[in-house]
Amino acid sequence: MTQRLHSAEAPQDFSGTHRAALIAELARLLPAPSLLHADEDLKPYECDGLSAYRQLPLAVALPETEAQVIGVLKACAAAGVPVVPRGAGTGLSAGALPHPQGVVLSLAKMKKILHVDPVARVAVVQPGVRNLAISEVAAAYGLYYAPDPSSQIACSIGGNVAENSGGVHCLKYGLTVHNVLRVRAVLMNGDVVEFGNHALDAPGYDLLALAIGSEGMLAVVTEVTVKLVPKPELAQVIMASFDDVMKAGEAVAAVIAAGIIPAGLEMMDKPATAAVEPYVKAGYDLNAAAILLCESDGTAEEVAEEIGRMKAVLETSGATEIRVSASEAERLRFWAGRKAAFPAAGRISPDYYCMDGTIPRKRLGEMLTAIAAMEKKYGLRCINVFHAGDGNLHPLILYDANVPGELERTEAFGAEILKLSVDLGGTITGEHGVGYEKINSMCDQFGSDELRLFHAVKSSFDPQGLLNPEKGVPTLHRCAEFGRMHVHGGQLKFPELERL
Amino acid sequence: MNSEDLIEEFRGRILERKPLCIRGGGSKDFYGGPPAGAVLDTRAHAGIVSYEPTELVITVRCGTPFAELESALAARQQFLACEPPRFGGATVGGAIAAGLSGPRRAAVGSLRDFVLGVKLMDGEGRVHRFGGEVMKNVAGFDVSRLLTGSLGTLGLILEVSLKVLPLPPGDASLRFEMPQDKALEALNRWAGQPLPLAASCWQDGVLTLRLAGAMAAVRAAGERLGGETLPVHEAAAFWDGLREQTTAFFAAAEGGAALWRLSLPSVAPPLDLPGAQLIEWGGAQRWLRIDASPDSQREAAARAGGHATLFRGGDKAAGVFTPPAPPLMEVHRRLKQHFDPYGVFNPGRLYPEF
Numbered sequence: 001m002t003q004r005l006h007s008a009e010a011p012q013d014f015s016g017t018h019r020a021a022l023i024a025e026l027a028r029l030l031p032a033p034s035l036l037h038a039d040e041d042l043k044p045y046e047c048d049g050l051s052a053y054r055q056l057p058l059a060v061a062l063p064e065t066e067a068q069v070i071g072v073l074k075a076c077a078a079a080g081v082p083v084v085p086r087g088a089g090t091g092l093s094a095g096a097l098p099h100p101q102g103v104v105l106s107l108a109k110m111k112k113i114l115h116v117d118p119v120a121r122v123a124v125v126q127p128g129v130r131n132l133a134i135s136e137v138a139a140a141y142g143l144y145y146a147p148d149p150s151s152q153i154a155c156s157i158g159g160n161v162a163e164n165s166g167g168v169h170c171l172k173y174g175l176t177v178h179n180v181l182r183v184r185a186v187l188m189n190g191d192v193v194e195f196g197n198h199a200l201d202a203p204g205y206d207l208l209a210l211a212i213g214s215e216g217m218l219a220v221v222t223e224v225t226v227k228l229v230p231k232p233e234l235a236q237v238i239m240a241s242f243d244d245v246m247k248a249g250e251a252v253a254a255v256i257a258a259g260i261i262p263a264g265l266e267m268m269d270k271p272a273t274a275a276v277e278p279y280v281k282a283g284y285d286l287n288a289a290a291i292l293l294c295e296s297d298g299t300a301e302e303v304a305e306e307i308g309r310m311k312a313v314l315e316t317s318g319a320t321e322i323r324v325s326a327s328e329a330e331r332l333r334f335w336a337g338r339k340a341a342f343p344a345a346g347r348i349s350p351d352y353y354c355m356d357g358t359i360p361r362k363r364l365g366e367m368l369t370a371i372a373a374m375e376k377k378y379g380l381r382c383i384n385v386f387h388a389g390d391g392n393l394h395p396l397i398l399y400d401a402n403v404p405g406e407l408e409r410t411e412a413f414g415a416e417i418l419k420l421s422v423d424l425g426g427t428i429t430g431e432h433g434v435g436y437e438k439i440n441s442m443c444d445q446f447g448s449d450e451l452r453l454f455h456a457v458k459s460s461f462d463p464q465g466l467l468n469p470e471k472g473v474p475t476l477h478r479c480a481e482f483g484r485m486h487v488h489g490g491q492l493k494f495p496e497l498e499r500l
Numbered sequence: 501m502n503s504e505d506l507i508e509e510f511r512g513r514i515l516e517r518k519p520l521c522i523r524g525g526g527s528k529d530f531y532g533g534p535p536a537g538a539v540l541d542t543r544a545h546a547g548i549v550s551y552e553p554t555e556l557v558i559t560v561r562c563g564t565p566f567a568e569l570e571s572a573l574a575a576r577q578q579f580l581a582c583e584p585p586r587f588g589g590a591t592v593g594g595a596i597a598a599g600l601s602g603p604r605r606a607a608v609g610s611l612r613d614f615v616l617g618v619k620l621m622d623g624e625g626r627v628h629r630f631g632g633e634v635m636k637n638v639a640g641f642d643v644s645r646l647l648t649g650s651l652g653t654l655g656l657i658l659e660v661s662l663k664v665l666p667l668p669p670g671d672a673s674l675r676f677e678m679p680q681d682k683a684l685e686a687l688n689r690w691a692g693q694p695l696p697l698a699a700s701c702w703q704d705g706v707l708t709l710r711l712a713g714a715m716a717a718v719r720a721a722g723e724r725l726g727g728e729t730l731p732v733h734e735a736a737a738f739w740d741g742l743r744e745q746t747t748a749f750f751a752a753a754e755g756g757a758a759l760w761r762l763s764l765p766s767v768a769p770p771l772d773l774p775g776a777q778l779i780e781w782g783g784a785q786r787w788l789r790i791d792a793s794p795d796s797q798r799e800a801a802a803r804a805g806g807h808a809t810l811f812r813g814g815d816k817a818a819g820v821f822t823p824p825a826p827p828l829m830e831v832h833r834r835l836k837q838h839f840d841p842y843g844v845f846n847p848g849r850l851y852p853e854f
Contacts, residue, residue: 207828434639
C-alpha cells in the first residue's frame with residue numbers, strides 16, 4: 001500500500017491495514033508464544049497504568065531478541081502499520097495505549113541483565129529489566145541506579161528511558177537522562193543505532209538526550225547502559241510539620257536558599273497525610289496543615305552536618321514540630337507513607353486521577369489556593385503530594401467513574417491544573433510524559449511553530465510516522481479543533497509574511 | 501538597540517538565506533571545522549533575563565559574557581557546576597553551542613545536563629521556546645539538550661535557562677605521585693566509593709584530586725586518602741588553568757603540535773600512543789599533544805570504546821570530529837534539513853556534509 005509521509009498538520013489514515021495478512025506475516029517472524037491476537041489475549045494490553053483510556057490493538061508482539069524486534073518493525077513499516085512500544089505498562093499518561101489499527105510491541109520478554117561492571121560503574125541491561133532489579137544486583141558492589149520512580153518495583157528501564165523518569169531523589173541525583181550512558185535501539189525502518197557510548201560523550205548531535213523521554217516515538221530500545229553510583233553510607237530524614245501550607249512552601253525555598261541540596265524534599269498536605277496514616281502508620285503529624293520530608297545522605301559526618309543545617313532552617317521557617325529519623329527503620333517508615341500516597345488514594349476513593357505539572361517552587365502557594373478553589377468548582381476532592389524540591393506536583397483528584405459525568409469533570413479539573421502550571425511558568429508534565437492523556441494540554445504549552453518542529457524531529461527518525469502515532473505531540477489540526485491554538489508573544493506562524 | 505530590534509535584525513540576516521557564521525566572543529574560533537560565511541555577531545544580545553537563586557535557575561541572553569554570568573552566580577554563592585571553559589571572552593551562547601564541560605564534569609555532569617530551556621531562531625527566522633525554567637519537564641522532545649554541543653548548526657540560540665547549584669562549602673585539593681596505570685586504577689576505585697570527588701588531573705606521574713562537598717565529608721575524605729594538600733590559592737589557580745587550558749601542557753600545543761581530545765570509558769587502559777598526555781574526568785577524558793596521523797588517534801579511541809576529536813591545531817582536512825554511523829548520519833542530515841532548510845547556520849563547522 002502507499003503510505004503518506006508523516007505530517008504535522010493532520011492525523012494519518014491507517015484504516016487500510018489488512019489484519020489477517022499482518023498476523024500471518026508476524027507469525028512467520030515470531031515463535032507462537034510471542035504473538036497474541038485473540039481478543040482475550042489482547043485484553044491485558046488494552047491500557048497501561050492510566051486505565052481510564054482503553055483500546056484493543058490488532059496484535060501484540062513479544063519479541064525475545066533484537067533480531068525479532070527488527071523483523072517486526074520492518075514488517076510493520078512495509079505494511080504501513082503503526083507500532084506502539086510497551087515496557088512494563090506502568091506508565092501514567094497512556095503512552096502505551098494501543099492504536100486500533102496497530103501492533104503493540106512489548107519488550108517484557110527482553111529482561112536479561114547482560115553485564116555489571118563494578119569498576120567502570122555501569123550495568124548493561126535489556127529494556128524489560130525492572131528498575132529496582134538493577135539496584136538489587138549492583139548492591140553487592142556498594143552501588144545502585146539512582147532514579148527511583150515510585151513504581152520502581154515494577155517499571156522497566158526501557159520504559160524509564162522512554163519517559164525520562166524521575167523519582168524522589170532527582171533534585172540531587174538527576175533524572176534518567178542524567179544516569180544513562182548509552183541506548184541501543186532500532187529505528188522504524190529496522191536500522192540498529194546506538195545513542196551515546198561508554199565514554200562520557202559521543203560525537204555529533206546529542207541524540208541520546210533526544211531519545212530519552214521521547215515516549216517511544218523515535219526508536220525502540222533494545223539495550224541500555226546505566227550509570228551506577230556509590231550507595232551513600234547513611235541517610236536520615238527530617239519530618240517537619242507546618243500549620244500553614246504557604247509556610248511549608250516558603251520553608252522549601254529557604255532550604256535551597258541556605259545552599260543545601262537535599263537528597264529528597266517532599267511535601268504532603270493534610271488530606272494526603274490523613275489518607276495515608278490509617279493505611280501505613282508512618283507516624284505523621286495529623287494536625288499539621290502540611291508536612292515536609294527532608295532527606296540528607298552521604299558520609300556520617302556529612303549527614304550530621306547537613307541535618308543540623310536543615311533543622312535550623314526549618315525551625316526558622318516556622319516548623320511546629322521537627323522529628324529526625326532515629327533509625328533506618330524509622331526513615332523507611334517516614335518514606336513508606338509518601339510512597340503509599342497513590343494506593344492510599346485508591347483506598348479512600350473508587351478512582352483517582354494523578355496530575356504531574358511542574359511549577360517554579362515560589363508559585364506553590366498560588367497553585368494550592370487555586371486547587372482548593374477548583375475542588376469547589378468541580379465538586380471533587382483533591383489530595384496533594386509534591387516533589388517539592390523540584391516543584392513537581394502530584395495532585396490526586398478523587399472521583400468515582402461509575403457516577404455519570406464524574407470522569408469528565410475530573411478531566412476538566414486536571415486540564416485546568418495543567419493550564420495553570422503553564423501559566424505559572426511551568427510545564428504540563430514533570431515526569432509522567434504526555435502520552436495520549438495530555439496531548440490536548442500540549443496545545444496550551446506550545447505554539448504551532450514548536451509543534452511543527454517536534455513533528456520534524458519525529459520524522460527525522462521515523463519519516464513514515466508509524467512509531468507510537470497520535471501520542472506526545474498533537475497535530476495542528478487537533479489543536480485547532482480544540483480551539484486552543486494560540487500565538488506566542490506576538491510571533492505568528494509566518495513571520496516573513498507578517499513583515500510585508 | 502533593544503532586544504526586539506536585535507531579534508528582528510538577526511531574522512533579517514537569516515532570511516537572506518546566505519551562509520552565516522554565528523559568533524559570540526570568538527574564543528572558540530579554533531574549534532570544529534573552519535568558520536565559514538558572514539559573521540553574525542551575537543554580543544549585543546546580552547544580559548541576564550532572570551535569576552532566582554532559590555529556584556536554582558538563571559536565564560541569560562546568548563551574547564552575555566560567560567564571566568558576567570559567573571560573577572552574578574558567585575555573588576549569591578552559587579555556580580554552574582560543569583564549569584565550561586571561558587577561553588578568554590566566551591559568551592553563554594557560544595558555550596552552549598560548543599557544549600564543552602570543565603574539570604568537574606565526571607562528578608557533576610556535563611553542560612547539557614544543566615540546560616533546562618532554550619529560545620531558538622531557526623533557519624526560517626522563526627522563534628521557538630523549548631524546555632523552560634523548571635527542573636523537571638518532559639513535555640515535547642528535549643530539543644534544548646539536542647542544541648547543546650550542536651555547534652550552532654541547527655539555529656541561533658537566543659536565550660538559555662540553566663540549572664545552578666550552591667557552591668560547596670568544603671573544597672580541598674590533594675596531590676599524589678603516581679604512574680598512569682596506578683592513577684587510572686585508583687580513580688576508578690575511588691569513584692565507586694561514597695567520596696566527595698569533584699575533579700581529577702593526571703600528568704607526568706602526578707595525580708591531582710579535587711574534593712568538594714560538605715566540610716565534614718571533605719575533611720574525612722582527605723584524611724582517608726592521604727596525599728599532599730595543595731595551598732588554597734595554588735589549587736584554585738591549578739584548576740582554573742586546566743579549565744582554561746592555559747597550563748604549560750596546553751600552551752605547548754598552541755605552538756603548532758595538534759591537540760587531540762579522546763573521550764573514552766574511564767577504565768580504558770593507558771593509551772599506547774606517542775606524545776604527551778594529560779588525563780581528566782577520572783580517566784574519561786584524555787588529551788594528547790601529538791603530530792602523528794589522525795588515523796592512529798581515531799583507531800585507538802574506537803578500540804577503547806570512545807571517540808577522538810582534533811581539538812586544536814593540526815590538519816583539519818581529515819575531519820575534526822568522528823562521524824556517526826551511517827543511519828545516525830542520516831538522522832543528523834534530516835534534523836539539519838528541518839531546522840535549517842537553506843543551510844544558513846555554520847556550514848561545515850560540525851561535519852563537512854552540512
